[in-house]
Amino acid sequence: MLARALVLCCAVCASAALRVLLVFPLPGASHAILAEGFVTHLIRAGHQVTIITPIPSKNPSPNLRQVDVSANFQVSPLADVIQLEKIMTKEIDLTDLDFVKSMMNQIANATLSNPNVKRLMEDPRERFDVVIAEWLYTELYAGFASVFDCPLIWSSSMDPHAMVLWLIDEAPNPAYVADHLSDVHPPFDFWQRAKELWTVLRWMKLEWSARSVEDAIYNAGYGPAAAKRGLALAPLSVVKYNASLMLGNSHVSIGQPMRLPGNYKQILGYHVADKVQPLPVNLQKIMDEAKHGVIYFSMGSMLKSKTFPDVLKKELLQMFSGLKQTVLWKFEETPRKLPKNVHVVKWAPQQDILAHPNCVLFITHGGLLSLTETIHFGVPIIGIPMYGDQFLNTNRAVRKGFGKKVDLDWDFAKNLKAAIEEILGNPSYKEKVKEVPHLRSPALHVPFYQKMYVDLAAVVVLAFLAVVKTINFALKFWNRGGVKEKQR
Numbered sequence: 333m334l335a336r337a338l339v340l341c342c343a344v345c346a347s348a349a350l351r352v353l354l355v356f357p358l359p360g361a362s363h364a365i366l367a368e369g370f371v372t373h374l375i376r377a378g379h380q381v382t383i384i385t386p387i388p389s390k391n392p393s394p395n396l397r398q399v400d401v402s403a404n405f406q407v408s409p410l411a412d413v414i415q416l417e418k419i420m421t422k423e424i425d426l427t428d429l430d431f432v433k434s435m436m437n438q439i440a441n442a443t444l445s446n447p448n449v450k451r452l453m454e455d456p457r458e459r460f461d462v463v464i465a466e467w468l469y470t471e472l473y474a475g476f477a478s479v480f481d482c483p484l485i486w487s488s489s490m491d492p493h494a495m496v497l498w499l500i501d502e503a504p505n506p507a508y509v510a511d512h513l514s515d516v517h518p519p520f521d522f523w524q525r526a527k528e529l530w531t532v533l534r535w536m537k538l539e540w541s542a543r544s545v546e547d548a549i550y551n552a553g554y555g556p557a558a559a560k561r562g563l564a565l566a567p568l569s570v571v572k573y574n575a576s577l578m579l580g581n582s583h584v585s586i587g588q589p590m591r592l593p594g595n596y597k598q599i600l601g602y603h604v605a606d607k608v609q610p611l612p613v614n615l616q617k618i619m620d621e622a623k624h625g626v627i628y629f630s631m632g633s634m635l636k637s638k639t640f641p642d643v644l645k646k647e648l649l650q651m652f653s654g655l656k657q658t659v660l661w662k663f664e665e666t667p668r669k670l671p672k673n674v675h676v677v678k679w680a681p682q683q684d685i686l687a688h689p690n691c692v693l694f695i696t697h698g699g700l701l702s703l704t705e706t707i708h709f710g711v712p713i714i715g716i717p718m719y720g721d722q723f724l725n726t727n728r729a730v731r732k733g734f735g736k737k738v739d740l741d742w743d744f745a746k747n748l749k750a751a752i753e754e755i756l757g758n759p760s761y762k763e764k765v766k767e768v769p770h771l772r773s774p775a776l777h778v779p780f781y782q783k784m785y786v787d788l789a790a791v792v793v794l795a796f797l798a799v800v801k802t803i804n805f806a807l808k809f810w811n812r813g814g815v816k817e818k819q820r
């Protein structure tokens with residue numbers, strides 16, 4: 333009787349505990365933070381987790397197995413790409429999605445060619461109940477679900493947009509939904525609406541022109557493993573649309589209100605720790621003693637502060653020294669002469685710093701994780717966007733009234749000072765960051781003919797007719813000239 337109960341109990345436990353494969357191979361700390369959120373919640377729920385990660389944790393939980401792809405840092409060193417001076421001089425442009433997509437495909441190729449990943453895929457004893465794969469401008473990781481013959485869940489790290497939504501549903505209507513990289517908000521005027529439509533068409537072309545490279549990487553990467561397992565590998569063009577669910581690091585409080593399909597679940601904030609941890613003793617002291625408050629300055633993990641041009645560093649320190657607030661700067665090197673009110677830390681427990689009641693302002697690159705945390709803890713921001721969705725995130729913070737934007741140029745220190753004075757001198761920023769969401773749909777204010785782009789179609793038709801008429805007229809004129817010539 334007891335034995336039977338035990339067997340039953342084990343069967344129940346075994347069926348409840350899933351073998352989950354997390355595919356998060358991007359060599360960037362913010363992606364690792366999101367992956368860690370998945371690991372934490374899945375392990376806590378009792379599942380067996382295997383993760384493909386470039387940043388393996390030093391002491392993982394017994395239920396976590398790590399497949400090391402740290403070699404991805406060599407293959408496509410994002411850290412080297414993101415150099416401040418190169419962004420300032422426009423030598424590299426990380427809003428150029430052709431470039432970003434090809435970089436992401438190279439990382440995917442490196443991941444699939446990695447011996448650790450190959451071993452996992454080609455061992456037929458390895459089985460999974462579900463694959464959760466991060467989407468970032470490539471769908472190549474969908475192949476893991478094919479190889480392991482299990483359901484696929486996409487994880488998207490940004491606000492929902494055409495390129496992820498058409499994998500599980502359809503592109504949102506560009507007549508009233510801004511693209512994830514567009515700097516506009518509805519209601520759109522005619523040209524904005526036309527431009528948003530154009531953007532969606534551009535993404536379609538981007539997908540289309542990457543097809544052959546992606547197919548090559550997909551077939552070479554997954555083909556051998558599928559063959560070893562005796563499976564026929566379905567083509568990428570089918571598999572990428574076969575996800576059961578998408579988990580999105582998004583929420584209306586920080587993004588835009590929009591209609592979403594039922595298989596898209598918004599889980600923004602899942603990486604924020606349930607409990608604030610005590611600060612390290614030195615930081616606690618600095619923050620407790622800051623009578624006028626603490627300004628926390630961090631440009632995130634991708635951009636290394638040491639790639640700051642020297643002039644800029646000097647100007648910044650000088651500007652900070654004139655403030656009465658304490659400045660806590662996350663920076664990988666300690667400048668030789670530091671003003672009394674400036675403290676440099678190589679590593680910063682960001683959430684715990686933002687949680688401290690004396691934290692009055694966060695100067696950030698405007699990454700989504702940082703904005704999520706700042707909204708969670710109610711700290712206004714100054715955004716210094718550099719790439720990707722940071723522009724949009726920052727502009728939204730500005731529009732929602734809890735932030736200011738400062739451009740990264742040679743007047744940076746001066747403009748930053750003005751922004752700091754504005755935010756700290758005006759309580760409305762602090763109040764707004766504690767309020768936020770607006771749920772009303774922008775679709776309410778867009779007439780049907782605009783949703784259907786009837787006016788744009790009319791303009792195109794009229795322009796076409798005008799061109800035809802002009803040509804006809806010119807031809808007639810020319811012909812008549814010819815006739816006259818003949819008559820003469």
Ligand SMILES: *[C@@H]1O[C@H](CO)[C@@H](O)[C@H](O)[C@H]1NC(C)=O
Pocket residue numbers: 441442445545548549
């Ligand atoms: C993918 O990586 C392999 C091994 O490094 C290389 O031989 C192949 O050319 C790469 N494929 C593409 C499309 O870049």
Ligand SMILES: *[C@@H]1O[C@H](CO)[C@@H](O)[C@H](O)[C@H]1NC(C)=O
Pocket residue numbers: 478482483484566570571574576
């Ligand atoms: C699509 O997903 C379902 C559910 O996970 C699975 O049964 C099916 O085999 C998948 N189809 C392809 C072509 O991968």
